Amino acid sequence: MxxxxxxxxxxxxxxxxxxxxxxxxxxxxxxxxxxxxxxxxxxxxxxxxxxxxxxxxxxxxxxxxxxxxxxxxxxxxDAIEKLIASWKDKESGRKPVLLSISSSMAAHWLIPRLFDFRLAFPDVDLRFELIAGGVGQSPVRADLGLRRFPETSKAPPESHFLDEIIQPVAALDYIKRMGTLDQPRRNRTHTLITLSDHWCDWDTFARLAGLELPPNHKTMVFSDYSVALQSALNGQGIVLGWLSVTSRLLRYRSLLAASDRGFNTRATFNFILGDQTPVGGVVGEVREWLCAEVGKDVAKIGKGGRLHSFECHVLVS
Known part of the structure; x- marks a missing residue:
């Protein structure tokens, strides 16, 4: 017909x-x-x-x-693409895993680990569904997705990746030239890097963390968090760092804490399985690996219940 x-x-x-x-x-x-x-x-x-x-x-x-x-x-x-991809994967013998994360986490947290990932999962073809901006609680259409859960929401405990911890961070070169927010260099004006239209700007952070912002500071405003972080990595200012993205940068001293002030929002980041993803199997193993990796970061930069970046401490309320 x-x-x-x-x-x-x-x-x-x-x-x-x-x-x-x-x-x-x-x-x-x-x-x-x-x-x-x-x-x-x-x-x-x-x-x-x-x-x-x-x-x-x-x-x-x-x-x-x-x-x-x-x-x-x-x-x-999407279903047609997935079906065709599955045919190709069966022929190649590789197992596809579609991961939904923010573009900033992909750029600054995961991509530097891909060599280690391939060693751990030589038969897995890792693919990305990148989200611009915050991950929120949108439905997970991928096999596995990182999502933010407010304090009032309940996420499966086995999915926990990291608490939402925010701290000011900057490159070592910047701190040597300008000092930290707590101990600025004399006659120097700090540059604060911020995101446009984000719930946690510098004024909000200062109020919640009990931080007094430097007078007459300059600002740089970006709409993309990955670019804001890159600006800080280039020594152009201090940016608010979400530990879920910056943990590796802190671990290897690409960034340092720029203040002894920070706070835990009580929200959490969790890796949630997609609706069609079976519990266990290779996707579950990938989730365990991701959580273990951030655990290594925190173990390196954490001490006695406090987060620190070597000589710079971040208090978690």
Whole structure:
């Protein structure tokens, strides 16, 4: 029986536009022009008699029915990609594990460990679903995902990765030139690196940690935490460091604590299995390895219930 559907290329254009929320980026992915994407979406809307996008200048957003169709198509394409990948993996004999973490954790915490990971799991093909910004509590569509649980939420105890601990950190070169927040160099002005639109800015941190910010300090504002950390690594200022991302940097002295003030938010970071991921097996072993690795970091920089970065201490309230 013949399917009564519009041409497939119209659906492909719509799916890309919906995923990117941008016709130009969809066109770039598909290798066609932006007007061609716009015409394809308009043709699909006309064929099915439903408005899929609300257009306002260069920006577009999905209608309720557009979001419904987009979700269905994304899930279908994900399933097709996963099926094809499984065929390839069976032929190669490798076991794929899809890991959902923040881009900053991938860049500064996990990628430097990939050599050790491959030694521990030579038959595992580790893949990434990277999240820009905080990981939050969004559903885990990957095999394994790091998520943040507030104090009031309960996460499976076996999934615990690390408490949310925040501390000011900076490169050794910066501290030698400028001093710490507690002992600044005379006639020097600190630069505080911060994230835009984040719940924990420097004023919030100072209030919660009991820290007096230096007067007349300069600021550098970034929208991406990985870039903010890289700026601190380059000796350009002091950044608020989330231990779940900075533990390796502290362990190997790429960054040092820039104050003896810090605090535990009582939230936790946990590695949660995806809905379709079986308990145990290779994914469970990968989770155990990740948790063991951060444990090694904390053991190196921790002492007597306090976190410290060698000569610089961070108090955890």
């Amino acid at each position: 013949k399917r009564v559907l519009p041409p497939t290329n119209l659906f492909l254009a719509f799916e890309a536009a919906a995923r990117h929320r941008n016709f130009s980026r969809a066109a770039e992915e598909l290798g066609i022009s932006q007007p061609a994407v716009s015409r394809a979406v308009a043709s699909l809307e006309e064929a099915i008699g439903v408005k899929l996008f609300l257009r306002s200048g260069p920006s577009v957003r999905l209608t309720t029915r557009g979001a419904e169709l987009s979700g269905l198509m994304s899930n279908s394409f």
